[in-house]
Amino acid sequence: MYTVFRPELADLAREVLARHRAHQAGAVSPADLEEYQLDRFVATVDYVRKHSAFYRERLAGVDSIAIKALTADALAAVPFTTKDDLRAFGFDLPSLPVSDAWVYYETTGTTGNSTPSPRADVDSINTNIAMTVQYEPLLRGLAGPQVMGVCGPSELHAHGDTFTEVCRNLGLATVKMWPHSPMVGFPRALRVLRELPVTGLFCTPGMAVALAKAAIHAGSDPRRDFRMDVLMLTGETAPPAVLAHIGELWQAEPHLALYGSQESSVLALAAPDGGLRLTPLLNHYEIVDPHTLTPAVADAGGVLHGELVATHLYQGAKPLVRYRTGDLVRLHPDTRIEVLGRVADRLTLNGVETTGHDLENLLLDGVHGYLDHRILIEQRDGCDTVVLALTPESEGASPTGLTASAQAGHAAFGIEVETRVTDVEAMPAAPGPVSWKTPRLLDRRAQRG
Template structure:
């Protein structure tokens, strides 16, 4: 409704809506998309250089061609923007003052200084249009009588506003519930989910498991006593194995629904075929080697793996130029017949979360999927790393929940670890505690991995402190 009072936003919304409808219909060919991205990339560079104190200095010597395709040489002439830059620059990074925004958010600040992330109407319209049209292909499968729950991390986070606005666009009722809030709590959140009933839920994977655990402790059956059709999971690592288990626990479809950050906003979102689809009309993507920072070449299948770098193609309160996300991804080329004819992503975890087991590097995503792809019925999990009697690295998978110790799935997982990683796997059962629910605030590694081969790092200590407060 706010667009009634801001005609320029109404015009922008209509234009972006048309563009994304055409995109999903396959009417953007590669040439048109490349021209669109090159033009808006240059516009963003000019915009931030003129308006942002940080970028005015950082990009002072950058000169780009007026038109034509973006070249590797042009990109290489533009410095990267890092998370450290955001923490140090603070409000100097903004391209519009806070009073020109419609809302103020900030990063959680759990592992470093919180950084301001205000958004104006331009930011929200661009990002929410992508989510509206992508999610239409998901929720459209479940009919008209839907109530969508939103469980987010804090009041200064975009989760509730973003998903609430998108669901309103789609004609879906919303209930915002914060189970960690002292005013709500897990018992009331579960009661609301049953009463309405909630048919879809936006939350982190850890929250989906925590709600299932609390429901079971209360004597409730997550499949029979609730009516979830779809879980839209975000904020943490979500491998196919974990998604399958969460979906089975709740008798619902579980999606890795969104890849985004407070700083960079929407980078990819789920579409109807379950793919995490990029948003190329509003972002320019690069995949680089996290050490050399050189572009990573595609393999024989066109897949590129490395650190994701993004430039926002819209000019709002805080557009970022060549922002190093710190996340490892696999980027796949657009697949024939996909719900959205755009490249798709697998988000493999943070660069610093990559592990080395017996000299074999493995991402958090790949390790989680290796450990969990066969196992079902658990309500929580943790990974413990240590060294066996021979001095070789060893992995222990700690499971909580209804898993039979004689389940053949466990034996298959032990065999997979030996074959694929050359690592001995032990399986034990127990309660990992509250630390596993801190992933969205800290990192997957700090929340899920106990690495006894090395002393605790800063993020792990922060995760323990957060868990102690929640407990």
């Protein structure tokens, strides 16, 4: 509605929408996309150098006119931006004062001090239209009337504002409620979910599990007593086995809705055919070796494995140039991306490198009949051992598929997999910095070392 009062924003919104519609329809050729990205990359470099105190100094030696292609050689002269830069330079990094933004957010501080993440209208128009176009075939394909629950934080965080606006763009009713808020709480949230009824959730994987557990503890059955059609999950890594499990809990269709962060905004979005896809009209992407910072080399299947680097292609409150996300990813030739976790959180089990994402997926694939889980990594007699702990769906019940899980762990890493059927909430856990992000894996070797 605000565009009615600011015609220039209405014109921008129509332009952005037409661009995304054309890309979705396959009407943008690879050459056209490459040209668009180059033009917008250079525009972002010029914009931040003019408006950001940090980038004015950091990019002083960069000749944007000399950037003729977005190749590794051409970009070598453009310095990376790091999380440490965001923490150290704070309000010197944005390209607009907060008074010129429409809203102010901050990072949650999960990996350090909170950093400013203001949004201008230009930011939200670009990202929310991208989300609306991407979600449209997925959400409008659902049967019957829909009410979407937006169950994430709203204070100083984009979750509530973003997903409610996108749903409104699609003509979907929303209810915004944060179960951890003292104004809401889990009993009230469950009542609202049941009475309306809410048919879809935008939340973290951990929140979807927490709501299901709260419903069961209150004597309800998430499958029988609620009418959930779709789960749009974001904010945490969730490998396919975890995604499928959460869908089973609610008897609903689970999707990874969005990959991004407060500082990077939207980096990838859900696709109707499953998984996350890059958003190349919003960002330029690079995959680099996190040790050498040189371009990652594709494997035999054309898959790139490394740290994701992104540059915003729209010029809003705080565009970032060659931002090292600190996230380890696998990028497939079809632009499908798997987010494997933090670069700093890579694991080695008995000399074999892996990630929490892949370990979790390996151990839980084919396991059914549980509510929640935790994975503990320990060292016993000089060998790495994994404990897979599972909360059963009901007292006296036992999950299935545990033998195959243990065999898979031994085959991949030569590890013993001990399974425990227990209340995982009573077990030691990695400290979670914020309530909506559930730490599901604890490496006790690091604690003892």
